[in-house]
Amino acid sequence: MKKIVLCLMTTCLSLTFLPLQSNAATTAAPSSLVDSKSAESAEAKTLVLRLNEINAMDKSKLKSADKKSLRKEVKSINHKLREITGGVYLSVGAILLIALLLIILL
DSSP states (O other): OHHHHHHHHHHHHHHHHHHHHHHHHOOOOGGGGOOTTGGGSHHHHHHHHHHHHHHHSOGGGSOHHHHHHHHHHHHHHHHHHHHHHOOOOOOHHHHHHHHHHHHHHO
16 A cells, blocks of 8 residues: 555656656747637737737847847737637646546546
């Protein structure tokens, strides 16, 4: 009995730390934040267009204050896009844990 409990605790701990490591290793481009579902909304389309405009700008001739304001704008747009996309994201470890619990309980 102790061996089963120890194995379950070890599995749960390893599955909880696994998504944190994989999340820290991934990076995404600002334009890839919007998938096809959220692209249907008009607000998301305008935000993506603005991001594309900012990326296409020639920033070498801008002053540092202008560059700073553009960076702040890009960050706020990315934050808004994350809010729009929303949803529930499950890691592989969480799905395995749920399946394991369903098998044990049923």
